[in-house]
Amino acid sequence: MMMNTRRFALLAAGAAALMSLAPAAMAQAKLKVAGIYTVPFEQQWVSRLHKALLAAQARGEIEYKASENVANPDYERVMREYATGGNQLIVGEAFAVEAAARKVAKDFPKVSFLMGSSAKPQAPNFSVFDNFIHEPSYLAGMVAAGVSKSGKIGLVGGFPIPEVNRLMNAFMAGAKEINPKMQFSVSFINSWFDPPKAKEAAFAMIDKGADVMYAERFGVSDAAKERGKLAIGNVINTQDKYPDTVVASALWHMEPSIDRAIKLVKEGKFAPEDYGVYSMMKHKGSELAPLGTFEKKVPADVVTKMRAKEKAILDGTFTVKIDDSQPKAAFN
Template structure:
């Protein structure tokens, strides 16, 4: 089984199994975490990724950590392409090396990761996870890319740009991290173009551009004139067939200036900044950091139209601006729907 197939719960670990990694004897005290760090000392941070640095999701973590490193706030080391069956070993090595904050994504190695955290109560762990933090494991916090706000706004734009009212959507796996973004996007589309049909497919991988591209070709052949590019490879197919695409997590318009209309961007900086501050203050505890990906927290945004400036209807962009304002002031809430999206 490849790293991609195993990454978020497809390595034989049931995603629906209740985590009991800490066990009865692993109840920890938050007092084990360092009470303070001298302000002038950069925090030692390490990260463990199961995919390449350039993969969309991981690239956001890597970018935010490097920015903090450049500001002198942290020392930062990272390892990419770590196999799930090797993840625990790398975690332990980084903990033994004196790193005080360890980042990563443990969707396929939940039990092992939490067991490591239980063995190193003086190290803070901030991990991408579908599960919630456990108060019995106070040095292990979770996060995820809750960018449904920006995904919804990108759907408003897509609804105005599709002419065939047929949109293709290619995702990695039908799990909450993907489903909620697809569903928010579809909700935005339907608000502008309620008669739109969707072709939804999952490629069973987090990083397989050729497979994503072939899946996108099939959807375009079936009438899609706009693609939701949740995976790398989809925009390549859209470019070759001269249809449009909407991006996810990162902005790739520079590479596809005539294809990618807009993207829902994830900004990991607020999440990381919160964790760094808590570790330095000695107040890090088991928390769900997912909220720091919300638009009102600065965790996501809609990319500029760039090369598509003036090509999206003016009334649509006014609607986008109004909805963005409402999201930020709390008068409108985008639904978080983790159910698997279906073709229609």
């Protein structure tokens, strides 16, 4: 009897120890996250999401799987596959598949969704985000005007949607602060990833006198390099590939948004929310890239004005206007 009592006591102690470890084990469990992208991982916009999620995976916080080049008609199917596959957070872009993405979210209320979207969040589990990098775009416009000799800047974008329009409008506003007489030409290639088409659009503007190109899409900087002109990058810093062409870049950092979503899902507190604000400079969601190889080539007075404006944005004394209207401009 005494032996049985001791054995029972040992078993009970062991069970208690396991129960005390359970919460810690659950806290350390990796969150299953899926990414669904309609373009290649290297495309500027998607690369920011992919980079932030890979960083979370490298820290051991999540188990991450992703699909690239998913055609719009297949997007809903892939979302459902990931949702039924045990993923707790699904990240992607819903711009061209808004209705389908929201339908999937309704069908899987226990799965959290963080999707690029121009629309509002949807209860109970559909949060949205956007690349609100109009602030560094404004600063980049100031730099562009400072290095332009012809007074003509060309802008080539993907589609005339709010996410692109606001960057272009902010860029042009920044350029006009330096040179009120600056002229612009705006073109959209109606594709998120077609470097040859973007390149041809840029060539057309250069032929009309543009000596600085705003490279909202891949391909534009290649055109500028071939013609000996300058370019301003967007979302990512490509100056290492174009050291004599890319003067500055408005950078997007998705880490603040991704890290917030992961934390909230783990805590069971994820709710429909607009994450757009976390892409702004005050949250370190965006910034103007270092001038690097152009540090000494941009006029000193322009750099001084730009840095003062950067400080004003960060301390809240200057607000870059958000203008989502389609910019329409052509050289005179």
